[in-house]
Amino acid sequence: MxxxxxxxxxxxxxxxxxxxxxxxxxxxxxxxxxxxxxxVAFPATASSDTQTFRNEDLTNYVAKSSESWCNVSFVVASxxxxxxxEANDTYDGRTAIVTISDTQDPTKTRTFTVSQVQKDxxxxxxxxxxxxxxxxxxxxxxxxxxxxxxxxxIPSEYSEWIKQSTTAxxxxxxxxxLTFDIAKNDTYATRKGYIEISDPKxxxxxxxxxTINQAFTVIFNVDPQKITVDDELRHEISIKVNTNVPxxxxxxxxxxxxxxxxxxxxxxxxxxxxxxxxxxxxxxRLGGVVFAGAVSPITTKEITVTVIQNRLLxxxxxxxxxxxxxxxxxxxxxxTEQEVVWSSDNEKVATVTKDGTVIGVSEGEAKxxxxxxxxxxxxxxxxxxxNVTEANLEATGWSTTKTSVKCTLYNKETERDxxxxxxxxxxxxxxxxxxxxxxxxxxxxxxxxxxGDYRQIDIDVDAPxxxxxxxxxxxxxxxxxxxxxxxxxxxxxxxxxx
Numbered sequence: 001m002x003x004x005x006x007x008x009x010x011x012x013x014x015x016x017x018x019x020x021x022x023x024x025x026x027x028x029x030x031x032x033x034x035x036x037x038x039x040v041a042f043p044a045t046a047s048s049d050t051q052t053f054r055n056e057d058l059t060n061y062v063a064k065s066s067e068s069w070c071n072v073s074f075v076v077a078s079x080x081x082x083x084x085x086e087a088n089d090t091y092d093g094r095t096a097i098v099t100i101s102d103t104q105d106p107t108k109t110r111t112f113t114v115s116q117v118q119k120d121x122x123x124x125x126x127x128x129x130x131x132x133x134x135x136x137x138x139x140x141x142x143x144x145x146x147x148x149x150x151x152x153x154i155p156s157e158y159s160e161w162i163k164q165s166t167t168a169x170x171x172x173x174x175x176x177x178l179t180f181d182i183a184k185n186d187t188y189a190t191r192k193g194y195i196e197i198s199d200p201k202x203x204x205x206x207x208x209x210x211t212i213n214q215a216f217t218v219i220f221n222v223d224p225q226k227i228t229v230d231d232e233l234r235h236e237i238s239i240k241v242n243t244n245v246p247x248x249x250x251x252x253x254x255x256x257x258x259x260x261x262x263x264x265x266x267x268x269x270x271x272x273x274x275x276x277x278x279x280x281x282x283x284x285r286l287g288g289v290v291f292a293g294a295v296s297p298i299t300t301k302e303i304t305v306t307v308i309q310n311r312l313l314x315x316x317x318x319x320x321x322x323x324x325x326x327x328x329x330x331x332x333x334x335x336t337e338q339e340v341v342w343s344s345d346n347e348k349v350a351t352v353t354k355d356g357t358v359i360g361v362s363e364g365e366a367k368x369x370x371x372x373x374x375x376x377x378x379x380x381x382x383x384x385x386x387n388v389t390e391a392n393l394e395a396t397g398w399s400t401t402k403t404s405v406k407c408t409l410y411n412k413e414t415e416r417d418x419x420x421x422x423x424x425x426x427x428x429x430x431x432x433x434x435x436x437x438x439x440x441x442x443x444x445x446x447x448x449x450x451x452g453d454y455r456q457i458d459i460d461v462d463a464p465x466x467x468x469x470x471x472x473x474x475x476x477x478x479x480x481x482x483x484x485x486x487x488x489x490x491x492x493x494x495x496x497x498x
Contacts, residue, residue: 030105042116044088051081060104067096070114083114091121091147122146122199124208133214137184142210144176151200158193185216188245219244220293222303232278232311239271239305246294253287256307275309281318284310312336313377321384322360323489330356338372350383360385386487391418395495405475406458411449417484420445424478425459431471
């Protein structure tokens with residue numbers, strides 16, 4: 001029994017030695033290529049991933065990442081590989097290459113890829129979140145910085161005047177240039193709208209709002225604002241109106257007629273109006289054309305265009321009376337720079353000289369006409385020829401000095417008025433037996449003296465050049481007048497101081 005036990009022990013030892021010798025000579029073989037390793041994809045947040053290799057001895061394995069944000073470690077006890085990634089605070093995706101090697105056999109390596117998506121971003125520069133647009137409208141650009149799909153929304157109440165025209169996009173967190181066309185503001189008031197840019201996957205409902213403020217500046221100009229028509233003929237005048245609000249002509253003179261409106265473009269119109277012939281016996285007339293613009297529902301702005309029409313040829317008198325045998329010089333305004341021709345339609349009653357003096361021939365009616373030599377301008381006046389006797393005048397209440405003469409002119413007529421035209425003043429000097437007369441002056445008047453009325457005449461004169469203490473002075477006044485509302489004739493009443 002003992003012999004067998006010793007032999008058995010020896011046999012066991014021998015077998016162990018042989019086994020040890022056999023193991024020592026067997027070469028090492030890495031199982032790294034047998035590992036089933038998957039690429040890892042992480043979100044932008046800090047993350048980790050664990051891969052388990054059942055019944056694998058990971059003691060001799062080491063891992064190295066190409067990027068510092070990615071780390072790989074092994075848990076030998078549980079045969080696991082743990083991959084971790086820091087949070088991605090950039091707006092670009094990133095990738096790391098992880099290399100696994102066997103320290104017992106450096107020639108054996110494995111690689112896999114760890115990727116991490118970018119941080120989501122959606123930005124618009126601060127100075128592009130609000131735009132002030134002029135009345136005429138303009139195109140604007142908005143630079144959207146993003147790395148995600150985004151949505152542009154223009155609310156329906158603004159879509160008629162805010163329209164997106166183009167989008168130019170790029171990769172990553174780069175610039176997307178959006179172009180919007182802001183239409184001309186023809187609402188006659190300022191307006192406000194907005195554009196929304198958002199992430200359609202954003203459950204929080206966060207929205208970037210771009211405000212559009214569009215002004216409405218009233219344009220209301222009229223050119224010219226003064227028009228001069230240099231003759232009495234019919235004329236068409238044109239008035240240019242530049243406006244972006246409704247405008248109408250709501251008031252104009254009775255000798256200016258509203259004509260046609262010619263549209264040039266959306267903001268320019270030409271109002272054509274007619275100036276009627278000028279027949280009044282005066283040099284010019286002034287009128288206005290009022291343009292009214294509806295600046296707002298309750299406010300109206302007005303611009304007045306002044307129209308002046310000059311008359312180049314006219315007889316100032318509206319009608320005259322001439323005595324048979326009497327003469328009347330018509331007052332003519334002639335700015336035509338032409339000679340004129342005078343004529344009478346009834347020379348048996350009245351004739352007219354080439355300088356416009358009417359001569360009464362016999363009682364009756366006639367029409368005197370003046371016309372420019374080119375026949376373009378003319379005027380006429382009605383003439384009544386009759387017989388008028390001299391009025392009964394009397395100068396009373398004299399008061400004279402060496403430097404003045406005063407008297408009262410009394411119209412002794414009971415029905416007829418007179419018009420005093422002028423007074424001739426003559427001084428009579430008596431010195432002893434010597435009497436001398438000296439014409440001093442002519443004073444023009446245009447005053448009416450009614451029948452039975454008085455008018456005081458007060459005339460200053462120069463003192464005698466050689467005043468004598470022995471001389472006496474008196475005055476003779478020659479009154480030139482005509483009978484009002486009767487056939488015209490000049491009469492003279494001479495009165496001497498008494």
